[in-house]
Amino acid sequence: xxxxxxxxxxxxxxxxxxxxxAFALAVEQTIEFPYDLVTDTYVKGEITGRxxxxxxxxxxxxDLSDIPGYRLPVGMRRYLIAVSYDEATAGTEFSQFMxxxxxxxxxxxxxxxxxxxxxAVQAAIFxxxxxxxxxxxxxxxxxxxxLLCSAIKPMGLDVDTLADMAYRFALGGIDFIKxxxxxxxxxxxxxxxxxxxxxxxxxxxxxxxxxxxxxxPNVTADGPATLERAIFARRAGAGAVIVSxxxxxxxxxxxxxxxxxxxxxVFFHPAFSGSYVVGPSPAFTERAFFGQVxxxxxxxxxxxxSFGGRFSxxxxxxxxxxxxxxxxxxxxxxMFPAPGGGLNFSNISDSMGFYGNDVIFLIGGGLFRHSRDxxxxxxxxMALVESGASPKP
Amino acid sequence: xxxxxxxxxxxxxxxxxxxxxAFALAVEQTIEFPYDLVTDTYVKGEITGRxxxxxxxxxxxxDLSDIPGYRLPVGMRRYLIAVSYDEATAGTEFSQFMxxxxxxxxxxxxxxxxxxxxxAVQAAIFxxxxxxxxxxxxxxxxxxxxLLCSAIKPMGLDVDTLADMAYRFALGGIDFIKxxxxxxxxxxxxxxxxxxxxxxxxxxxxxxxxxxxxxxPNVTADGPATLERAIFARRAGAGAVIVSxxxxxxxxxxxxxxxxxxxxxVFFHPAFSGSYVVGPSPAFTERAFFGQVxxxxxxxxxxxxSFGGRFSxxxxxxxxxxxxxxxxxxxxxxMFPAPGGGLNFSNISDSMGFYGNDVIFLIGGGLFRHSRDxxxxxxxxMALVESGASPKP
Numbered sequence: 001x002x003x004x005x006x007x008x009x010x011x012x013x014x015x016x017x018x019x020x021x022a023f024a025l026a027v028e029q030t031i032e033f034p035y036d037l038v039t040d041t042y043v044k045g046e047i048t049g050r051x052x053x054x055x056x057x058x059x060x061x062x063d064l065s066d067i068p069g070y071r072l073p074v075g076m077r078r079y080l081i082a083v084s085y086d087e088a089t090a091g092t093e094f095s096q097f098m099x100x101x102x103x104x105x106x107x108x109x110x111x112x113x114x115x116x117x118x119x120a121v122q123a124a125i126f127x128x129x130x131x132x133x134x135x136x137x138x139x140x141x142x143x144x145x146x147l148l149c150s151a152i153k154p155m156g157l158d159v160d161t162l163a164d165m166a167y168r169f170a171l172g173g174i175d176f177i178k179x180x181x182x183x184x185x186x187x188x189x190x191x192x193x194x195x196x197x198x199x200x201x202x203x204x205x206x207x208x209x210x211x212x213x214x215x216x217p218n219v220t221a222d223g224p225a226t227l228e229r230a231i232f233a234r235r236a237g238a239g240a241v242i243v244s245x246x247x248x249x250x251x252x253x254x255x256x257x258x259x260x261x262x263x264x265x266v267f268f269h270p271a272f273s274g275s276y277v278v279g280p281s282p283a284f285t286e287r288a289f290f291g292q293v294x295x296x297x298x299x300x301x302x303x304x305x306s307f308g309g310r311f312s313x314x315x316x317x318x319x320x321x322x323x324x325x326x327x328x329x330x331x332x333x334x335m336f337p338a339p340g341g342g343l344n345f346s347n348i349s350d351s352m353g354f355y356g357n358d359v360i361f362l363i364g365g366g367l368f369r370h371s372r373d374x375x376x377x378x379x380x381x382m383a384l385v386e387s388g389a390s391p392k393p
Numbered sequence: 394x395x396x397x398x399x400x401x402x403x404x405x406x407x408x409x410x411x412x413x414x415a416f417a418l419a420v421e422q423t424i425e426f427p428y429d430l431v432t433d434t435y436v437k438g439e440i441t442g443r444x445x446x447x448x449x450x451x452x453x454x455x456d457l458s459d460i461p462g463y464r465l466p467v468g469m470r471r472y473l474i475a476v477s478y479d480e481a482t483a484g485t486e487f488s489q490f491m492x493x494x495x496x497x498x499x500x501x502x503x504x505x506x507x508x509x510x511x512x513a514v515q516a517a518i519f520x521x522x523x524x525x526x527x528x529x530x531x532x533x534x535x536x537x538x539x540l541l542c543s544a545i546k547p548m549g550l551d552v553d554t555l556a557d558m559a560y561r562f563a564l565g566g567i568d569f570i571k572x573x574x575x576x577x578x579x580x581x582x583x584x585x586x587x588x589x590x591x592x593x594x595x596x597x598x599x600x601x602x603x604x605x606x607x608x609x610p611n612v613t614a615d616g617p618a619t620l621e622r623a624i625f626a627r628r629a630g631a632g633a634v635i636v637s638x639x640x641x642x643x644x645x646x647x648x649x650x651x652x653x654x655x656x657x658x659v660f661f662h663p664a665f666s667g668s669y670v671v672g673p674s675p676a677f678t679e680r681a682f683f684g685q686v687x688x689x690x691x692x693x694x695x696x697x698x699s700f701g702g703r704f705s706x707x708x709x710x711x712x713x714x715x716x717x718x719x720x721x722x723x724x725x726x727x728m729f730p731a732p733g734g735g736l737n738f739s740n741i742s743d744s745m746g747f748y749g750n751d752v753i754f755l756i757g758g759g760l761f762r763h764s765r766d767x768x769x770x771x772x773x774x775m776a777l778v779e780s781g782a783s784p785k786p
Contacts, residue, residue, distance in 0.1 A: 024703070031547030032575060034758045040550060047549030047581075088579055089548060095615050095640040096577035099664050103574065106639065106667030107704050154424030155482060156440030157433060181496065182425060184489035186481055188440075222488050223648025224617045246499065247488040249642025255616025271492050274499030275676040276668045283668040310417070311500050365427045 002119040003050070003084040006101050009057050011076040011110045018079035022051045025111065026083045028104050047089060049100075052082040080114065092125050094297060095251040106283060113284045116292045120330050128332030130257055131265040131300040133358050136336050139239060139265065140175045141212050146352060146385055147360040149216075149338065150367055150378070152198065153180035159189050163197040165374065169367075170205030170213040172378025176360065177202060178242055179218035181269045191217075191229060199236045214239025216267060219256065220247055230256045233264070240265040240300070246273030250297045257298035265300035267338065278312065286317045291324010294335060301336035301360055306351060309342020315354065322355070336360050345370055345381065352388050361385075395512040396443070396477040399494050402450050404469040404503045411472035415444040418504065419476045421497050440482060442493075445475040473507065485518050487690060488644040499676060506677045509685045513723050521725030523650055524658040524693040526751050529729050532632060532658065533568045534605050539745060539778055540753040542609075542731065543760055543771070545591065546573035552582050556590040558767065563598030563606040565771025569753065570595060571635055572611035574662045584610075584622060592629045607632025609660060612649065613640055623649045626657070633658040633693070639666030643690045650691035658693035660731065671705065679710045684717010687728060694729035694753055699744060702735020708747065715748070729753050738763055738774065745781050754778075 008025065012018035026049030027035050038044045057078035090097040097118075105111050118126065129135070137143050150169050152162045162183075169177045177198070185191040195217045202215040219229035219241045226248045230241045245253040245268050257266040270290075276283045277290065284293070286304075294302050302325065305311030307318050318339065326334045340362025343351060351361065363381065370377040401418065405411035419442030420428050431437045450471035483490040490511075498504050511519065522528070530536050543562050545555045555576075562570045570591070578584040588610045595608040612622035612634045619641045623634045638646040638661050650659040663683075669676050670683065677686070679697075687695050695718065698704030700711050711732065719727040733755025736744060744754065760770040 028703075030575065031549065032573060032757070033547035034762060037758070037761050038547065040554075043547055043549035047547070088581060089575070091577055091579035093577055093615050093618075095613055095619075095637075096575075096579070099575060099577070099613070099637065099640055103637065103640070103664030104667075104704075106665050107663060107671055107698055107706075108667070109671045109673070109705055154426040154431065154436055154440070156424065156436035161433075180425060182423065182482070182489075182492065184484055184486055184492070186484035186489070188481060220488055220492070222486050222644040223642070224620055224645075225486075225648075226488075227617055244488075244492065244496070247492055247496070247642060247644065249616070249640060249645055251615035251640065252617075252642055252645065255618075270500060271496035272499050274497075274501070278500055278502045279672060279674045279676075280502070281672045281674075283672075305500055310421075311497075312502055313500075364425070365430070368430050369427060 001087040002121055003086055004119045004122055005052065005082055005084050005117040007080060007082050007114040009078050009080050009112045009114050012079050013075060015054065018054050018081065019051070022054050022081040022083065025049070025081070025105055026051050029083070029100055030085060030089055032104065046086045050084045052084050054079055054081050087119055087121060090122070094126060094254050097122070097126070097296070098250065098293070102283065110281055112282060113288045115285070115288050118296065118330055123330030123332055126296045127258065127298060128295045128329070129298055129300045129335050132333030133336050134333070136265050136300055140214060142175060144357065146355065146357055147175040148382060148385060149176035149178055149360050149362050150174055151178050151180045151362070151364045152183070153364060155180060155182040155186065156188055159194050159197050162189055162194060163201040166198040166215060167201035167205050168375045169378055170202045171209060172375040173209060173211055173382050174213055174378045176214050176216055176240070178216040178267070181218055181220070181242065181244055181271050183218055184220065192232065195233055195236050195238065199238060203237065216240045216242050218242045220244040226252050227255055227259060230259065230262045230264070234262050238264060240267055242267045242269050244269040244271040245297065246271060250293065253299060254297045257300070266298065267301045267303060268294050268299040269303045270305070286320035287324035290321040291327065291335070292329060295329060295332050299335055301338045303338045303340060303362060305341035306339030306343060308347055311341045318354070338362055340364070345384065348381070348384060349388055352385065394480040395514055396479055397512050397515055398445065398475055398477050398510040400473060400475050400507040402471050402473050402505045402507050405472050406468055408447065411474065412444070412447050415447050415474040415476065418442070418474070418498055419444050422476070422493055423478060423482055425497065439479045442476045442478050445477050447472055447474050480512055480514060483515070487519060487647050490515070490519070490689070491643065491686070495676065503674055505675060506681045508678070508681050511689065511723055516723030516725055519689045520651065520691060521688045521722070522691055522693045522728050525726030526729050527726070529658050529693055533607060535568060537750065539748065539750055540568040541771070541775060541778060542569035542571055542753050542755050543567055544571045544573045544755070544757045545576070546757060548573060548575040548579065549581050552587050552590050555582055555587060556594040559591040559608060560594035560598050561768045562771055563595045564602060565768040566602060566604055566775050567606055567771045569607050569609055569633070571609040571660070574611055574613070574635065574637055574664050576611050577613065585625065588626055588629050588631065592631060596630065609633045609635050611635045613637040619645050620648055620652060623652065623655045623657070627655050631657065633660055635660045635662050637662040637664040638690065639664060643686065646692060647690045650693070659691065660694045660696060661687050661692040662696045663698070679713040680717035683714040684720065684728070685722060688722060688725050692728055694731045696731045696733060696755060698734035699732030699736060701740055704734045711747070731755055733757070738777065741774070741777060742781055745778065
C-alpha cells in the first residue's frame with residue numbers, strides 16, 4: 001500500500017537527539033510498542049512509522065518558511081522531521097487518520113505538525129470539501145467580489161428579535177447570515193424554532209430583494225445530535241450549516257459534510273479549537289490545522305480570527321491559513337477562508353487587499369456600530385466591497 | 394437562574410490590564426458583541442458573563458497552588474480571574490457548556506482554565522460518571538488493591554493473534570484488557586471481528602480462571618459511528634469501552650456514557666487531547682481538563698501519561714489529575730485515574746505509593762519485556778501489586 005507523509009518539527013539538542021525523537025515518534029504514532037520486541041515482519045517493516053528525513057528547521061526555505069518558530073530553551077534547536085505511514089494504519093476513517101498523524105504525540109510538548117501529505121488514495125477516500133469556493137459561489141450566485149456574512153446575536157435575545165434581525169440583514173443584500181456560534185438550543189432561542197423562523201425571515205427578504213442570501217444555522221450539539229440538527233436545517237431550507245469542530249470532534253464535521261441527508265456546505269467555527277494553534281508552542285501550524293486538516297475533514301469554509309482584530313493572529317499566520325485553504329492537495333477542492341473577529345468599516349479595505357476576492361468576510365459588531373439601521377449598514381458595507389473588489393482575473 | 398463559575402488565569406501588565414482582559418473575556422464567552430451597544434436589560438444584566446474577582450495569581454494559595462506557572466514575557470504577571478455565567482447561556486448541552494467555558498477564548502494565547510464550578514442544577518443535568526470508581530470496582534469484583542489493565546497490540550497483527558493475546562492476558566488474572574487506542578477498524582483487524590473474537594477469548598479465560606476480566610474495545614470512530622460501535626460492543630458482551638474524546642469530541646464520549654443502549658463504563662483515552670494540557674502555556678490545568686471536564690463529560694476512568702515514563706508529565710501534574718478525579722464537585726462521582734505510558738516492573742512500586750489503591754495501572758510494553766510468556770508476566774505483576782497494596786482504610 002502507499003505511504004502518506006507527515007512533517008513535524010520538534011526541539012532537540014542535536015541531530016542525534018532529533019533522530020532518536022523522530023524514531024520514537026514514528027513508533028508512538030503507530031505500534032506504540034517496544035520496537036525491539038516486535039517479531040512480525042509486516043508490523044516491523046510496513047506498519048511502524050518510518051523516518052524519512054531529519055533536518056535543521058532553520059535550513060528550511062520556501063513553502064514552510066512563513067511558519068513562525070518559537071523561542072526554544074537554551075541549547076535546543078528545532079528540527080524538521082518527515083515520517084511516512086502505511087495507508088493501512090489509518091484505514092478509511094478520518095478519526096484514525098488524525099490519530100496516526102497526532103494522537104499520542106499531542107502529549108509531547110514542543111512537537112508540531114507542519115504539514116500533512118495524504119496519498120491520492122486517501123484524498124479519494126476523504127474527498128475533501130464537497131462545495132469549496134466554487135460551490136459556495138454557485139450557491140449564492142456571486143462570482144466577482146468578496147462575500148459578506150454577518151451573525152444574528154447576541155445570545156439571550158428571543159426568536160422574534162433574531163428573526164427580525166436576519167430579515168433586516170438580508171434586506172440589505174448580505175450574502176450570508178449565520179447564527180452566532182453561541183446560539184445552540186437554549187431556552188431563550190430554541191434551535192428548531194429559531195431555525196424555522198429565521199429561515200422564513202430570510203426567504204421573505206430574498207423575495208423582496210430578488211437575491212439569494214443564505215441562512216447558516218449553528219448545528220453544533222452533543223454527539224449524534226449535531227447530525228440530526230444539520231438534517232433538520234437542510235429540511236428547513238438552510239443554505240449551509242456551521243459546526244464548531246473542536247466541540248463536536250472534527251470527524252462529526254465530516255459526517256455532516258458527507259451526509260446525503262444534509263448535502264449543504266459546512267462552515268467550520270474555531271470555538272474550542274484554538275488550543276491546537278495558539279500559544280508559544282502550538283501543536284499545528286495554522287496552515288496545517290486550519291487548512292489541510294479541515295479540508296480533509298470536508299469543511300467548505302473556515303472561520304478564523306483575522307489579523308488586527310481582538311484576537312492575536314498576525315498577517316503571517318493568516319497567510320499560512322490562506323495557503324492551507326488553497327494549496328494543491330491531491331486534488332482536494334480549495335476551501336473558502338472566512339476571516340472575522342474584529343472586521344469593521346475602517347479595516348475592510350486593507351483586508352480586501354490582503355485576502356483578494358476569494359474570501360468570506362465575517363462582520364458582526366462593526367455593522368451594528370456603523371448605524372442603528374443594520375440594513376443600511378449592510379448596504380454601505382456592500383458598496384465599499386463592490387467598489388474595492390479586485391478585477392476578476 | 395443560578396450562575397456557574399469558571400476561574401481562568403491570564404498574563405497582564407498590571408491589575409487594570411487584567412481587569413480589562415477579564416471583562417473582554419466575559420463578553421467574548423457569552424454575547425460576543427460590543428457591550429456598549431447592548432440595549433436588552435436581560436442580555437446586559439444576566440446573560441453577559443460577570444467578572445467576580447481579579448487577583449494576582451502568585452497570591453493564590455491552597456487548592457490552586459500546585460498548578461505550574463510558566464515563564465511570562467518580561468513585564469507581565471499572571472492574574473487569576475473568576476467569571477460567572479448564567480446557567481441559561483449553556484442550556485442543557487455539554488457542548489454548549491464547554492463553548493461558554495472556553496470557546497473563543499481558546500484562541501487567546503496565555504488564557505488558561507484553572508477550575509470549573511458547575512451549579513448543582515448543572516451537575517444534575519450533566520450527571521457525571523455513571524460508574525466511577527465504585528461502579529468499576531463492582532464490575533470487576535475487586536475492592537482492595539490497584540487494578541491492572543493491559544492492551545492488545547501492536548496494530549498490524551491479525552485478529553487471531555490479538556484474540557490469543559487477550560486470552561493469555563486474561564489467563565494471568567489481569568483485571569482489564571483494552572484495545573490499543575490505535576486499533577480502529579483497519580483491514581488487518583476489523584472492529585466487528587476483533588471485538589467478537591477477543592470477547593470469546595476473554596470469556597473462555599474467565600471460565601477457566603473463575604475471575605471477571607473485562608475486555609474494553611476501542612470504539613473511537615467517525616461521527617455517529619462511535620456510538621454505534623459502543624452499542625455493538627455492549628451487545629457483544631464488553632465490560633467497558635474506550636473513547637479518544639479528542640478525536641470524537643468530548644460530547645460524543647458523553648453520548649456514549651449516557652446512552653441506555655450502551656450502559657457501560659467509559660474510559661477516556663487522551664489521544665489528540667494533549668494540545669489542551671501540554672506545552673509552555675497550556676489551555677487547561679491538568680486538574681481542570683483531565684479531572685473536572687472529563688467528569689462532566691461522564692468519563693468513568695481517565696487514561697493519562699504517568700510521571701517518569703516516555704511522556705513529560707511530572708509528579709506535580711499527576712497530583713493535579715488525581716485531585717481532579719476525586720475533588721468534591723456538586724455530588725459528581727469520582728473518576729478512576731488510569732495512568733500509563735511507561736509503567737514497568739521497576740517503577741510500579743513507586744507508582745503504587747504515589748497513587749494509592751484507587752488506581753488502574755495501564756501496563757503494556759513492560760509486560761511484554763518482562764517475559765515472552767505474558768500470562769506469566771501478568772501473574773508476576775499481580776503478585777507484586779497484591780503484596781504492595783495499601784491496607785484497606
